[in-house]
Amino acid sequence: MKVLSLYAWNYIKKLLHFIGRINTFVILSIFYFAAFFPVKAAKTVASFISKKQNSNSYWIKRTEPIDPATAKFQF
Amino acid sequence: MNSPTYILGISCFYHDAAACLIKDGQLVAAAAEERFTRKKHDNNFPSNAIAYCLKEASIEEKDIDAVGFYEKPLLKFERIVEVAANTWPKSYKSFISAIPQWLRKKLWIKENIQKELKNFKGEIYFTEHHVAHAASSYLVSPFKEAAIVTLDGVGEWATTTIGQGTEEKINIREEIHFPHSLGLLYAIITHYLGFKPNSAEYKVMGLAPYGKPVYQKEIENLIELKKDGSFKLNMDILTHDESTSFYDEEKMKKLFGFPPRIGGPLSEAHKNLAASIQTVTEKAVLAICRHAYELTKSKNLCLAGGVALNCVANGKILAETPFENIFIEPAAGDDGGALGVAFYIWTNVLKNKRSFELKHSSWGPQFSDKEIEDFLEKKKIRAIFFQEQ
Numbered sequence: 001m002k003v004l005s006l007y008a009w010n011y012i013k014k015l016l017h018f019i020g021r022i023n024t025f026v027i028l029s030i031f032y033f034a035a036f037f038p039v040k041a042a043k044t045v046a047s048f049i050s051k052k053q054n055s056n057s058y059w060i061k062r063t064e065p066i067d068p069a070t071a072k073f074q075f
Numbered sequence: 076m077n078s079p080t081y082i083l084g085i086s087c088f089y090h091d092a093a094a095c096l097i098k099d100g101q102l103v104a105a106a107a108e109e110r111f112t113r114k115k116h117d118n119n120f121p122s123n124a125i126a127y128c129l130k131e132a133s134i135e136e137k138d139i140d141a142v143g144f145y146e147k148p149l150l151k152f153e154r155i156v157e158v159a160a161n162t163w164p165k166s167y168k169s170f171i172s173a174i175p176q177w178l179r180k181k182l183w184i185k186e187n188i189q190k191e192l193k194n195f196k197g198e199i200y201f202t203e204h205h206v207a208h209a210a211s212s213y214l215v216s217p218f219k220e221a222a223i224v225t226l227d228g229v230g231e232w233a234t235t236t237i238g239q240g241t242e243e244k245i246n247i248r249e250e251i252h253f254p255h256s257l258g259l260l261y262a263i264i265t266h267y268l269g270f271k272p273n274s275a276e277y278k279v280m281g282l283a284p285y286g287k288p289v290y291q292k293e294i295e296n297l298i299e300l301k302k303d304g305s306f307k308l309n310m311d312i313l314t315h316d317e318s319t320s321f322y323d324e325e326k327m328k329k330l331f332g333f334p335p336r337i338g339g340p341l342s343e344a345h346k347n348l349a350a351s352i353q354t355v356t357e358k359a360v361l362a363i364c365r366h367a368y369e370l371t372k373s374k375n376l377c378l379a380g381g382v383a384l385n386c387v388a389n390g391k392i393l394a395e396t397p398f399e400n401i402f403i404e405p406a407a408g409d410d411g412g413a414l415g416v417a418f419y420i421w422t423n424v425l426k427n428k429r430s431f432e433l434k435h436s437s438w439g440p441q442f443s444d445k446e447i448e449d450f451l452e453k454k455k456i457r458a459i460f461f462q463e464q
Contacts, residue, residue: 040161058305059237059249059366066247068423071200074184075149 080425081138083128084417085121085188086145086207086409088181090273092121093410095438096128096139100421100430102215104131105438107410116274120191121413127440136194143420145412146204148184150231152177154253162317169319200424202416204230205380206245208407211415212377213240214422215433216402222371224363227380227408228258228273237367240377243422243429248370254316255308257359258382260298263313263321264352268345269336272321273381280387283353286346293330294355303369304362353387360388364396374399379415383407405436 084095087108095105104127109115111123129135155177159170180187185199202210208225223238223245234256238247262272265279297313300306310316312326328334333344364376376398383389384407392401404411421427442450444460451458 035160037160039157043161057301057303058251058255058307059303060252061249062247066203066206066245066423068419071143071202071420071424072198073149074147074201075153 080140080421081132081134082417082420083125083139083142083192084145084413084415084420085125085142086412086416087120088118088184089409090116090118091408091410092118092124093406093413094121094124094128095413095417096132097417097421097431098132100418100427102414102431102433102438104128105406105414106440107406110439120187122191125192136192137196139192139195140197141200141420141425142188142192142195142197143200143202143413143416144184144188145202145207145409145416147201147231148181150203152182154229154232158253158316165314165317169317172319200416200420202419203233204412205233205236205250206247206419207412207415208379208404209236209238209240209245209247209377209415210419210423211411212379212383212402212404212407213238213245214243214418214429215404215414215431216240216375216377217432218375218377218400218402220373221375221377221402222364222367222373222398223377223379224367224383225378225380226257226360226363226382228262229253229256234258235363235380237363237370239371239373243427245419245423251305254310254313255306257298257306257356258380259315259321260308260313261352261356261382261385263297263315264294264348266321267327267331267335268341268348269338276381277384279349280353280385282341282346282349283387284350286343286348286350288351288354289347290331290351291354294351296330298355298359300355300359300362302362304359304364304366306359353385356382356385357388357391360385361391361395364392364398368397376401378403379407379411381408404433 079099082097086093092108093106096103106124106127108119108121108124109117111127155173159166188199189195205225208227209223213221213223218240220241223240225236225238227234232252233250234253235251236247237249238245261276261279265276266272268279268282270278297309298306299309312330313322315321324335331348336345360382367376374397376392378389378401383403389401389403392398404414406414418431422429448460
């Protein structure tokens with residue numbers, strides 16, 4: 001068991017060492033492709049459809065009235 | 076007898092930090108931080124302006140019932156991250172340069188306010204940037220109902236909004252989102268003309284009458300303006316969404332036929348470019364106002380946001396739109412956001428009636444003749460005192 005945990009720790013250290021060598025750019029790029037690329041693709045499709053529907057205006061309609069109770073939140 | 080309710084409004088950390096204090100719905104004091112620090116457009120936490128407001132009302136931090144901040148920091152951060160993701164990897168440099176400031180202070184507004192106002196124990200509220208602009212104009216206007224137009228560089232996502240005010244309520248009906256922004260386009264041309272963007276737009280407005288709008292078509296290549304006042308910027312040439320530089324220099328040079336001005340004298344071409352951006356801005360502002368009238372059918376208009384500081388464009392609204400009455404918040408830029416959030420809290424969050432009308436803009440520090448005389452004497456500055464006629 002002790003040997004196994006030593007092996008595991010060794011691998012974790014190697015992994016951390018490897019991550020440490022990757023620069024911020026690569027990490028953020030991975031993050032982008034994993035998290036934001038699907039969002040971007042969905043938005044592009046949505047914007048294409050909305051443009052098709054109303055190409056005479058770029059106004060974005062706001063249907064929800066402002067709820068003053070949301071003033072408690074930072075979002 | 077109930078003790079009065081004090082609300083402190085704050086704007087800071089982008090440009091034009093300011094504070095304002097209202098007592099039972101009446102404005103007591105309002106001032107921009109730059110007036111105390113002598114740093115133009117100072118964006119730091121407005122400690123001096125707050126101290127002045129408290130002194131003016133003869134109260135202490137513990138007497139403040141609520142503090143309002145003029146935008147929603149997490150929504151704004153969402154925009155920064157999403158835009159960076161959408162334009163990745165071109166946005167790498169601008170994202171990396173913006174992140175430290177966000178991590179250091181802009182994400183911790185509540186904590187920063189609590190740290191700066193140690194004895195304040197009340198609630199902290201946040202409004203959207205353009206709601207603060209809309210409130211700063213409509214809620215202190217003489218109108219019971221009005222169309223509200225806000226135009227600036229950018230808040231969270233919105234850069235332009237059309238809303239409607241009825242009694243205490245503000246309803247934003249339509250908006251245009253970043254990166255499409257009339258304020259940013261004006262700032263970009265300000266930069267191209269060799270002036271400081273987000274600061275020297277007034278110089279471009281002042282330069283405009285010396286030129287002719289011969290580059291109007293070229294500017295209209297940068298902004299597609301629809302009949303209803305909505306618009307879209309040409310993001311093939313403009314790059315403010317993905318980089319710290321505003322535009323692709325080669326493409327702009329090709330478009331206008333001359334490079335960006337870096338110092339040196341102003342040529343005819345520079346004057347003509349100023350006239351062109353002014354002409355296009357006026358055209359856009361008038362179209363937006365006409366659309367606001369169509370939406371609201373109100374004869375009253377309230378304006379706010381940095382673009383509403385363009386007094387030349389404002390001057391044409393009465394003559395060229397169906398509006399009969401206009402109210403423009405004197406501090407239409409981000410400093411006015413402090414005023415907006417304070418009045419929004421009083422009327423919309425705390426559900427009180429409007430009872431204040433902004434009739435002048437002299438809400439900052441004032442100095443008596445004696446104080447000025449003492450200062451000049453202390454500094455050994457020669458002066459002549461002219462008696463009032």
